[in-house]
Amino acid sequence: MHSPDRAISIIELLSRNAVGLPLSAIADELSIPRSATHRLLADLREEGYVRQEYEGGTYRLTAKVVALGFTFLGAAGVTAEIQPILDRLAERTGELIVLAVVDGERLLRVAKAQGARRGLLYHQDEGPEVYLAATSNGHAWLSCLGEEEALQLVAKQGYNRPVDGPTASKTLRDILTYVEAARDRGFAKISETYVAGTSAMAAPIFRPGTRRAIGTLSVAGPLLRMTDEHMDSLAPTLFASAVEIAEAGSELPIFEQAREAAR
Amino acid sequence: MMSSRNRAISILELLSQHAWGLSAHDIAARLGIPFAATQRVLAGLIERGYAHGGPEKGDLFRLRVKLPALGLAYLGATGVTDLVQPILDDLAKRTGELVRLAVIEADSLTWVAKSQGARSGLLYNPDTDAEVHLPATANGRAWLSCLGDHQARTLIEKSGLSAAGTIDALLHDVAVARAQGYAVVSESYEAGTSAVAAAIRRSATGSPIGTVSIAGPTIRMTPVRIREFVPWLLASATELGAAASSSPLFKGL
Numbered sequence: 001m002h003s004p005d006r007a008i009s010i011i012e013l014l015s016r017n018a019v020g021l022p023l024s025a026i027a028d029e030l031s032i033p034r035s036a037t038h039r040l041l042a043d044l045r046e047e048g049y050v051r052q053e054y055e056g057g058t059y060r061l062t063a064k065v066v067a068l069g070f071t072f073l074g075a076a077g078v079t080a081e082i083q084p085i086l087d088r089l090a091e092r093t094g095e096l097i098v099l100a101v102v103d104g105e106r107l108l109r110v111a112k113a114q115g116a117r118r119g120l121l122y123h124q125d126e127g128p129e130v131y132l133a134a135t136s137n138g139h140a141w142l143s144c145l146g147e148e149e150a151l152q153l154v155a156k157q158g159y160n161r162p163v164d165g166p167t168a169s170k171t172l173r174d175i176l177t178y179v180e181a182a183r184d185r186g187f188a189k190i191s192e193t194y195v196a197g198t199s200a201m202a203a204p205i206f207r208p209g210t211r212r213a214i215g216t217l218s219v220a221g222p223l224l225r226m227t228d229e230h231m232d233s234l235a236p237t238l239f240a241s242a243v244e245i246a247e248a249g250s251e252l253p254i255f256e257q258a259r260e261a262a263r
Numbered sequence: 264m265m266s267s268r269n270r271a272i273s274i275l276e277l278l279s280q281h282a283w284g285l286s287a288h289d290i291a292a293r294l295g296i297p298f299a300a301t302q303r304v305l306a307g308l309i310e311r312g313y314a315h316g317g318p319e320k321g322d323l324f325r326l327r328v329k330l331p332a333l334g335l336a337y338l339g340a341t342g343v344t345d346l347v348q349p350i351l352d353d354l355a356k357r358t359g360e361l362v363r364l365a366v367i368e369a370d371s372l373t374w375v376a377k378s379q380g381a382r383s384g385l386l387y388n389p390d391t392d393a394e395v396h397l398p399a400t401a402n403g404r405a406w407l408s409c410l411g412d413h414q415a416r417t418l419i420e421k422s423g424l425s426a427a428g429t430i431d432a433l434l435h436d437v438a439v440a441r442a443q444g445y446a447v448v449s450e451s452y453e454a455g456t457s458a459v460a461a462a463i464r465r466s467a468t469g470s471p472i473g474t475v476s477i478a479g480p481t482i483r484m485t486p487v488r489i490r491e492f493v494p495w496l497l498a499s500a501t502e503l504g505a506a507a508s509s510s511p512l513f514k515g516l
Contacts (some may be wrong), residue, residue, distance in 0.1 A: 018337060018340035065333065066334040066338050068334065069333065069335060070376070071280060076283075087378075103327055109335055109336065110328050113348070253282045257315065
């Protein structure tokens with residue numbers, strides 16, 4: 001029996017359910033007896049990670065798990081070294097910037113900066129893991145891998161997720177076409193494959209002196225502003241920021257997993 | 264001795280402050296957990312993708328990016344990154360100093376976001392605990408100023424202050440903050456730095472939900488400059504109150 005793992009399972013479950021869950025749903029979802037779930041939640045509440053609106057109400061995460069992530073990013077030098085690069089790119093493009101990091105066989109969103117202040121915002125609302133089949137960050141990473149490895153990763157994660165983009169890729173062949181195009185032009189470009197009315201572009205971040213991707217950097221926004229031509233015109237700016245991040249950050253702990261994988 | 268079910272989280276908390284890693288012995292010693300148990304919990308964290316390290320004796324254990332990614336995803340789901348961060352960025356750009364946001368959680372104040380305005384020269388970038396120290400920081404005092412004296416005194420005592428004279432002096436400062444609508448702290452939290460903070464109130468109800476501060480080196484954060492910042496700070500606090508209303512992160516009260 002692994003009590004610590006259960007507490008973390010509850011945090012993970014609640015992080016995917018921002019509006020909160022009742023005790024019964026948490027117990028059922030994680031297959032933990034209700035009495036044990038009650039104890040775990042009481043402990044998490046005691047430690048400040050979880051909050052219950054009222055007796056018998058739903059449980060939600062507090063901001064503490066977010067603060068813990070920020071503490072790590074601060075201690076890891078990301079806040080000082082990399083966030084300013086993202087902020088500048090957001091300012092220059094006026095769109096949403098996302099930095100994703102290669103972590104083993106997954107790509108995780110680690111930091112972002114929102115350049116659009118008013119008007120149409122591209123609101124991203126999803127889990128930590130990048131969906132490889134239909135996102136610009138996913139395609140950018142896949143474009144750095146061999147076809148076999150890329151296909152394996154896509155198949156492993158799945159590629160039939162219901163997404164609301166009208167042009168979502170339905171087959172592995174479609175996805176490979178996108179990835180090959182990304183490899184040819186050096187960055188990935190998608191329009192309405194993931195979210196209707198939005199497009200995005202992403203470039204790989206290479207470990208300096210290699211062609212090994214340690215992360216990806218994306219610009220996303222409403223299709224209205226992020227037209228095909230506009231994305232092409234932003235490419236040099238995106239590349240420059242990707243290089244800047246590689247130079248400033250490739251030795252930081254967040255890229256450790258990508259380094260390990262390269263060995 | 265803490266209960267065993269807190270250990271995984273305790274280790275995550277410790278490693279989040281030591282991004283370059285700690286040895287298993289070091290972790291065990293710092294947390295007062297038996298070495299064998301520490302190794303077991305670390306193995307669990309590694310298996311779940313939160314940490315990596317080992318297996319050689321003396322090898323360092325570090326966090327992977329799963330924890331910040333989880334936090335970012337949750338923050339995204341609550342709408343804070345998209346709505347709140349731009350407001351902080353604007354204030355940071357305008358003042359050229361460090362702007363920080365803390366949210367009220369029951370009896371404590373937790374840092375959740377920041378934006379650094381100073382691009383070069385002296386940077387004030389404190390490495391902080393997740394929790395705001397109430398008596399000594401501008402953020403803490405800005406929150407205390409929203410409360411009655413009795414409640415403020417209770418929180419101050421809870422934070423560890425006990426000398427009656429000290430508490431009375433602090434309550435006096437809090438009263439000043441209450442009267443002027445913002446709190447100023449000079450050299451109190453860290454030598455050479457000053458900060459000014461205001462409470463963020465929910466637009467609809469006026470109840471306090473967090474605080475926002477501007478902090479920097481005292482040589483730049485002079486009384487004159489702080490007075491210049493105040494209208495911007497208060498305007499940002501109002502805007503944050505509006506933006507935050509849509510976010511479950513701020514439902515703490």
